[in-house]
Amino acid sequence: MSGFHQADERRFLDERGSSVSVAPNGLNPATIMEKAVRERIVDSYFWKEQCFGVNEADIVDRVVEHVSCIGGTTGTTQKPTPFLCLALKLLQLAPNDAILAAYLQQGGEKFKYLRALALFYVRLTRTAVDVYTTLEPFLADRRKLRQKTRAGTRLTFVDAFADDLLVQTRVCATSLWKLPQREDLEDLGKLEPRESALGDIDEILDEDDDDDKDDEKENTDSEEENGFPSSKRRRDSGDSSPRRINGNASDQKVQGRQSPQSEPGSDRSRSRTR
Known part of the structure; x- marks a missing residue:
């Protein structure tokens, strides 16, 4: 019986970690996703038809042929997307680092969803240091992605999806384990200071x-x-042209009032005094 494929896919979910090897970050891959989400995935038509008896190489074909958006559950019935179904399949297959590197190295528009799937799986199963070192190089990937949510479909990018995996607590209907701050890992000497693609x-x-x-x-x-004249020179001089005009007019008025020549009868008053 060992040569036959196990037909019941629920066996992976029912083992409760008794014989399933834990992920590199210490989590049980069978319980990383919530129970309600796992049950919807296993009961979905895509899981039963396209995820039965596949291996790591078949994952590439399934992504290229069937995955046209990222996302978790959609619609009022919370139907799981093919992207989420294949993510659960990767949790069951537990590919090694070499296979994940092959997934991530595939470029072009044809394999962008394969890269997004690999990034999502790395965030779920790898340690904090591996998550930062693996996801940060793809913050410069500007390829477009379609993201399907309960509200509808919207446009996003690979770098935005990678950034969400680093900073958000819930992505694609999956609660992410808490990631330590990068500054704390730098203080511990586990990570080098990150150099931005924009430079210093x-x-x-x-x-x-x-x-x-x-x-x-x-x-x-x-x-x-x-x-x-420059504005700086005007400020240094302490006055401006409008103020000089007003000042001259006011000075003329004051001088006109104080000048003895402007007062009528001033000469007669002096002569009388004499």
């Missing part, structure tokens, strides 16, 4: 500040060439 953020901010200063200087020079 401090250097980028310094370059932006220098560009702003150069633009301000160019604007100042252009104003002086056109005969307009």
Whole structure:
């Protein structure tokens, strides 16, 4: 009987970890997904027809032929997507690191959902260090993905999906185990500081500040060439043209009031005094 394939797929779910080897992160692969989700997957038509008796190589064919979106359960009946069904199948097959690397290395539009499936499986079963080192390189993958939710279908990207796996607590109708902060792993010496694909953020901010200063200087020079005093010079001088005009007018009024020549009869008053 050992040469026959076990027809009852529920055997994997009913072992409760007694004979199933645990995942590298110490979790039981048979209980990583919630019980309600597992039961919906096992009762689905796609699981019974396309996930029966497949191996790691067949997973590639199933993804290319049947997976056109990522997601968990959809609709009012919470029907599991083929993506989620194949994720449970990977939990049952427990592929090694070499097979996962082969999944992740496949590029092009044809295998983008295979890469997303491998990233999802790595997040479920691997240790925190392996999760960061495996998922972070794919934060630069800008290929488009369709994501199906209960509300409908929306557009996302491979890098956005990888980022959700790193920061979210629930993805594709599956609760993810809590991932330690990257800064804590760096303090423990388990991870090197991450280098962004954009480069050093401090250097980028310094370059932006220098560009702003150069633009301000160019604007100042252009104003002086056109005969307009710069705003900085006006601020340093302490006055502006409108204030000088108003000041001159007010000064003239004050001088007109205080000047003896402007007062009528001033000469006569002096002569009488004399």
